[in-house]
Amino acid sequence: MKLGIVGLPNVGKSTLFNAITSAGAEASNYPFCTIEPNVGMVTVPDERLRVLHDMYQSKKTIYTTIEFYDIAGLVRGASKGEGLGNKFLGHIREVAAIVHVVRCFDDPNVVHVDGVTNPASDIETINLELIFSDLELLQRRLDKAVKMLKGDKSIQAEIDFLNKIKGALEEGKPIRALDLDDTEKGFVAGLDLLTAKPVIYAANIAEAEVGNEGDNAYTAQVRAIAEAEGARVVVVSAKVEAELAELDEDERQVFMQELGLKESGLDKLVKTSYVLLDLISFLTAGEPEVRAWTVRRGAKAPEAAGKIHSDFERGFIRAETISYENLIACGSLPAAREKGLVRSEGKEYIVKDGDVIHFLFNV
Numbered sequence: 001m002k003l004g005i006v007g008l009p010n011v012g013k014s015t016l017f018n019a020i021t022s023a024g025a026e027a028s029n030y031p032f033c034t035i036e037p038n039v040g041m042v043t044v045p046d047e048r049l050r051v052l053h054d055m056y057q058s059k060k061t062i063y064t065t066i067e068f069y070d071i072a073g074l075v076r077g078a079s080k081g082e083g084l085g086n087k088f089l090g091h092i093r094e095v096a097a098i099v100h101v102v103r104c105f106d107d108p109n110v111v112h113v114d115g116v117t118n119p120a121s122d123i124e125t126i127n128l129e130l131i132f133s134d135l136e137l138l139q140r141r142l143d144k145a146v147k148m149l150k151g152d153k154s155i156q157a158e159i160d161f162l163n164k165i166k167g168a169l170e171e172g173k174p175i176r177a178l179d180l181d182d183t184e185k186g187f188v189a190g191l192d193l194l195t196a197k198p199v200i201y202a203a204n205i206a207e208a209e210v211g212n213e214g215d216n217a218y219t220a221q222v223r224a225i226a227e228a229e230g231a232r233v234v235v236v237s238a239k240v241e242a243e244l245a246e247l248d249e250d251e252r253q254v255f256m257q258e259l260g261l262k263e264s265g266l267d268k269l270v271k272t273s274y275v276l277l278d279l280i281s282f283l284t285a286g287e288p289e290v291r292a293w294t295v296r297r298g299a300k301a302p303e304a305a306g307k308i309h310s311d312f313e314r315g316f317i318r319a320e321t322i323s324y325e326n327l328i329a330c331g332s333l334p335a336a337r338e339k340g341l342v343r344s345e346g347k348e349y350i351v352k353d354g355d356v357i358h359f360l361f362n363v
Contacts (some may be wrong), residue, residue: 001065001066001067001096001273001277001279001294002066002067002068002069002094002095002096003066003067003068003069003095003096003097003098003099003200003269003273004068004069004071004091004092004094004095004097004098004099005017005068005069005070005071005099005101005202006071006092006098006099006100006101006126007100007101007102007103007122007126008103008122008125008126010103010110011101011102011103011122011204012101012103012204012238012239013070013101013202013238014038014070015238015239015241015242016101016202016204016236016238016241016242016265017038017040017068017070018242018245019238019241019242019244019245019265019266020040020042020068020241020245020264020265020266020269021040021041021042021068022040022245038069038070039067039068039069039070040067040068040070041065041066041067041068042065042066042068042266042270043063043064043065044063044064044065044066044270044281044292044294045063045266045267045270046063046064046281046292048283048292048324048354049061049063049283049290049291049292051328052283052285052290052324052327052356053290055285055327055328055331055332056285056286056287056290057287058285058286058287058288058289058290059287059288059289060288060289060290060291061289061290061291062289062290062291062292063291063292064281064292064293064294066270066273068099069091069094069095071091071092089129089130089133089194092130092194092197093192093194095197096197096198096277097197097198097199097200097273097276097277098197098198098199098200099199099200099202099269099273100123100126100199100200100201100202101202101204101238102119102122102123102201102202102203102204102222103117103119103122103204103218104117104119104203104204104205104216104218104219104222104235105117105204105205105206105209105218106206107206117218119203119218119219119221119222119225120221120225123201123222123225124172127172127174127195128172130174130194130195131169131172131174131195133194134169134175134193134194134195134196135166135169135170137191137192137193138162138165138166138169138191138193139166141162141191142159142162142163142166145158145159145162146159158187161184161187165178165188169195173229174195174196174229175188175193175195175196176195176196176197176198176199176229176230176231177228177229177230198231198232198276198277199226199229199231199232199276200231200232200233200234200269200272200273200276201222201225201226201231201232201233201234202234202235202236202265202269203218203219203222203223203233203234203235203236204236204237204238205218205219205235205236205237206237206239207237207239207240209237210237210240210259210260210261211259211260219233219235232272232275232276234265234268234269234272235268236265236268236269237265238265240259240261240265241264241265241266243255244256244264252264274294277296278296278297278298279294279295279296279297280294280295280296280297280299280351280352280353280354281293281294281295281353281354282295282304282351282352282353282354282355282356282357283324283354283355283356283357284308284356284357284358285356293307293308294307295307295351297353298350299350299351300347300348300349300350300351301316301318301319301321301345301346301347301348301349301350301351301357301359302316302347303351304319304351304357305319305359305361308359311361311363312359312361314361314363315361315362315363316347316359316361317360317361317362318344318345318346318359318360319344319345319346319349319357319358319359319360320342320343320344320345320357320358320359320360321342321343321344321345321349321355321356321357321358322336322341322342322343322355322356323341323352323354323355323356324354324355324356325354326341327341327356
């Protein structure tokens, strides 16, 4: 899974990226410090794997991962090539979801590209540039469809829908904010529109406001916008996350307790991204390794098996399945079998988050 971290210059996105990935992207107080996207791979925190590792005395523990892309800062006119606009827009197309970092703090020592802190305006700037880019793409698609219409009247439904979403964009509405049915969503998915991508707004607050979850006028603006367009909000302090990244685990826990933090910014982003993208994790466990695998919610057993290897899906026979909670409560797989808690599931079984699965296959 790839998440793109975006935002206006100097909102704290590279600082946040550095903190959650420890990748060392340059973070400086001037625009366009980031040009090519920095890429950082992070493991998805999952306490269940540690417990299963201890139960099976596994040789390896493999967590699922997320790739974070720190994408160049954007300015007005990016859709027309201003700043690093064309590169910025191209890089966004490669990610599954957007983490839009929004400045929600005042600091005279950190230059704001527009000279004043205004989250609503900052969000509008980036949304408009993405909208302009989508409008250009839609117009080309419409022109092509109109030419095809001369010889194929069935194309009229496509033209009508393209005009519908074009009209919404012209009103300043991102595609993700529209109420579309499943058929329309499927069609939009094939258009590669930037404003159709799901968004997490990362409200970057001052260190002094961490204890109260950053409830201020700035974060209120972000939450209102997110609610209107079906996006999610995570409140973080990039500065605090940077400080946490420099500590060992014990020191980190003490510092978080002192600040009143229950979880890190990375944990928040991971959990929110899984909800936003409708993903779950199933687990495999044994003496060689324990491992987490990510699938879409609603995936059936053969599809989940295919995440491990295509042969598992092609030759799927059945899935021996037990919930993580039942396995831990029993203390071992043999004990769970004795209680009849290990189930044999077929091709129509819908995998649930936390399922511990052993796949049987034949090719």
